[in-house]
Amino acid sequence: QITLKESGPTLVKPTQTLTLTCTFSGFSLTTSGVGVGWIRQPPGKALEWLTLIYWDGDKRYSPSLKSRLTITGDTSKNLVVLTMSNMDPLDTATYYCARTNDMGATRPFDYWGHGTLVTVSS
Amino acid sequence: QSVLTQPPSASGTPGQRVTISCSGSSSNIGSNAVNWYQQLPGTAPKLLIYSNNQRPSGVPDRFSGSKSGTTASLAISGLQSEDEADYYCAAWDDSLNGVLFGGGTKLTVL
Numbered sequence: 001q002i003t004l005k006e007s008g009p010t011l012v013k014p015t016q017t018l019t020l021t022c023t024f025s026g027f028s029l030t031t032s033g034v035g036v037g038w039i040r041q042p043p044g045k046a047l048e049w050l051t052l053i054y055w056d057g058d059k060r061y062s063p064s065l066k067s068r069l070t071i072t073g074d075t076s077k078n079l080v081v082l083t084m085s086n087m088d089p090l091d092t093a094t095y096y097c098a099r100t101n102d103m104g105a106t107r108p109f110d111y112w113g114h115g116t117l118v119t120v121s122s
Numbered sequence: 123q124s125v126l127t128q129p130p131s132a133s134g135t136p137g138q139r140v141t142i143s144c145s146g147s148s149s150n151i152g153s154n155a156v157n158w159y160q161q162l163p164g165t166a167p168k169l170l171i172y173s174n175n176q177r178p179s180g181v182p183d184r185f186s187g188s189k190s191g192t193t194a195s196l197a198i199s200g201l202q203s204e205d206e207a208d209y210y211c212a213a214w215d216d217s218l219n220g221v222l223f224g225g226g227t228k229l230t231v232l
Contacts, residue, residue, distance in 0.1 A: 039167075039223075046224070046225045047161075047210055047212075047223040049212075049220060049221035049222070052220075060219060060220050061220070062218075062220055063218055096166055103172050104155070104172065104173035104176060105173050105174075106156075106157060106173045107214075109157075109159075109212075110169045110172070110178065112166040112167055113166065114166055
C-alpha cells in the first residue's frame, strides 16, 4: 500500500522559511522512474506544481519559484523535504506531496498525500 | 494564469455526457502526454486519466480522454451525482522543464 503524508507548521510568519516533510511508504525513491513532487493549492484556486525530485537525484523546479525552493530526498528514511524561503501571505495554500511514476509516455502523479494547509500571517 | 486553459465550469444532468477541454501549446500538450485529475470537495486530487487516454485501475470506463494537436479533452458519460468535482488537466512543458496544471473546471451535476 502506497501512502504519502505531509507534515510541518500550519502557520508561518512573512519572510520566514517554510520546511515541509513528505514521509512515504510502499515504494522506494531509488526505483527507476519514480519521483516525489510538491504541488500547492491556494484556497479556492487551482493546483500549482512546485518541484520534483527523481530516483536518480535529478531535481526540477517551477521557474517562477525556483529561487525560493529547495527539494531534498532521504532514501534511507523514505522522506522528501521541501523548503521555501521568504514566505508571503500569497503563499497561503494547501501543500501536497505526490508520487510520480513512469506510466507509458508520461509520469503522472499517481498517489497523493492528504495535503497540509499552511497559512502565512503575522 | 495557467498556460493550460480549461473552461472554469461545466454542467450536466444525470445520465448525460459532458466534455471538458484543455488547450495548450506545442511545448506542452503538443509534444507531451496529458493527464487528468479529479478533486472531490475537500479531498486531495486523484489521478483519473494518464497518457492522454489511459485509465488507472479502478477508474470507471465512463471516464475517457483524448488528444488532438494542442488540445486535450476529458469526457464523462452517464453522468452521476458523485462526479461533481473539480477536474484538472496537466502536462509536462518542455520550455519550462516542469509540470503545468490547467486552471481547473468545476463540474456541477444538476
